[in-house]
Amino acid sequence: MFSVYEANGVLVKLCSLQINFEIFAIIIRYNHICVFQY
Secondary structure, eight states: OOOHHHHHHHHHHHHHHHHHHHHHHHHHHHHHHHHHHO
16 A cells, blocks of 8 residues: 555656656757757
């Protein structure tokens, strides 16, 4: 069984993964714009 602490740890990992993915997507989008400008 999950303890509350373990469940919170999983949520934190998922949240940080999602934040990293969003930053990664923004970087890709920004690079995409730069590529199109040249």
